[in-house]
Amino acid sequence: MGFFYFVIDVGKNLHTPPPHFTLSASRIILSHILTCSIEFTINTYPCMSNLPTSDQKFYDVERRYRDPNTARYVVLPVPYEGTVCFMKGTSKGPKAILDVAYQIEMFDEETHAETYSKGIVVLPEIPSAASPEEETQRIYETVKRYDLFNPANKRLPIILGGEHSITPPVVRAAADSIPNLSVLQFDAHADLRDSYTAGRNSHACAMRRILEIENVKQIVQVGIRSFSEDEYNQCREQFKNIITPEYLEGNFVAACDLIDKRLTNNVYITVDIDAFDPSFAPATGTPEPGGLDWRQVTRILRRVCKTKHVVGFDVVEVSPFGNGNAITEYLAARLVEKFIAYMD
Numbered sequence: 278m279g280f281f282y283f284v285i286d287v288g289k290n291l292h293t294p295p296p297h298f299t300l301s302a303s304r305i306i307l308s309h310i311l312t313c314s315i316e317f318t319i320n321t322y323p324c325m326s327n328l329p330t331s332d333q334k335f336y337d338v339e340r341r342y343r344d345p346n347t348a349r350y351v352v353l354p355v356p357y358e359g360t361v362c363f364m365k366g367t368s369k370g371p372k373a374i375l376d377v378a379y380q381i382e383m384f385d386e387e388t389h390a391e392t393y394s395k396g397i398v399v400l401p402e403i404p405s406a407a408s409p410e411e412e413t414q415r416i417y418e419t420v421k422r423y424d425l426f427n428p429a430n431k432r433l434p435i436i437l438g439g440e441h442s443i444t445p446p447v448v449r450a451a452a453d454s455i456p457n458l459s460v461l462q463f464d465a466h467a468d469l470r471d472s473y474t475a476g477r478n479s480h481a482c483a484m485r486r487i488l489e490i491e492n493v494k495q496i497v498q499v500g501i502r503s504f505s506e507d508e509y510n511q512c513r514e515q516f517k518n519i520i521t522p523e524y525l526e527g528n529f530v531a532a533c534d535l536i537d538k539r540l541t542n543n544v545y546i547t548v549d550i551d552a553f554d555p556s557f558a559p560a561t562g563t564p565e566p567g568g569l570d571w572r573q574v575t576r577i578l579r580r581v582c583k584t585k586h587v588v589g590f591d592v593v594e595v596s597p598f599g600n601g602n603a604i605t606e607y608l609a610a611r612l613v614e615k616f617i618a619y620m621d
């Protein structure tokens with residue numbers, strides 16, 4: 278039995294679809310009675326007809342840079358907040374982030390990347406479902422239908438939440454296509470409960486659900502400063518991969534090395550905005566004191582983006598005040614831009 282995969286890549290022009298051809302001899306079976314079956318599938322690149330367009334955009338960017346056929350960065354808004362139990366409002370997060378992204382420079386001051394130049398498209402938002410179970414299934418099916426994690430498409434999905442329960446179905450879809458996946462989570466909360474008020478798909482159970490995904494090898498959790506006794510007792514092994522803000526403050530280099538060591542090569546990054554100290558990101562459902570600062574998060578992000586193969590990114594739990602104070606959504610939009618700058 279053999280497996281062959283050839284990719285011939287002969288073009289990188291953003292505006293004309295590159296003539297990529299993927300040839301995969303997907304199955305060669307030789308049995309002892311000399312039966313030979315060979316199946317070839319030929320996909321022309323880009324196979325993007327599955328991506329819809331929307332009027333929304335990230336940045337005030339020209340149309341040619343938001344072509345779903347060629348854009349490298351694909352933003353998917355998921356304004357779900359079905360299981361939020363305290364301060365509501367995260368359903369308004371994606372739109373608030375996109376609104377302020379109009380205001381930010383499309384040039385990264387740190388890396389000098391032209392962060393629009395590889396194309397950034399915003400897909401229509403996923404309409405919220407009636408129950409957490411339906412929502413989870415809807416997100417999974419949408420990500421699969423768009424084929425967002427197919428390595429051949431060379432796309433980088435950026436998911437905007439919504440509450441943190443949107444992350445497990447995205448990671449499950451990623452793990453279907455990407456082997457040896459690990460997850461880097463920035464968050465104030467461990468999110469390791471087996472069940473919470475809204476059940477097993479609550480935002481408080483997001484990382485527990487991801488732990489259960491077979492192809493996910495590791496979760497590294499940074500910024501954690503709130504968890505229950507049950508979480509601690511039931512997930513003792515996982516707590517070895519938790520890096521608290523206090524540890525980070527005194528041991529930044531060692532913490533970065535630890536993150537690097539624990540993560541596998543293929544990494545999905547999820548950022549709960551409450552990982553930041555509330556002085557940096559106050560507009561969120563459960564603002565825990567003693568959080569991370571901008572420099573810490575971006576330093577870690579930069580290193581992981583440079584040393585690992587990052588396959589996707591999300592920002593969740595932005596819950597805009599809507600009173601003209603846009604600190605939190607502005608920070609979230611800049612964080613998306615930093616991700617692009619570090620990946621470019």
Ligand SMILES: [Mn+2]
Binds near residue numbers: 441464465466480483
């Ligand atoms: Mn969370």
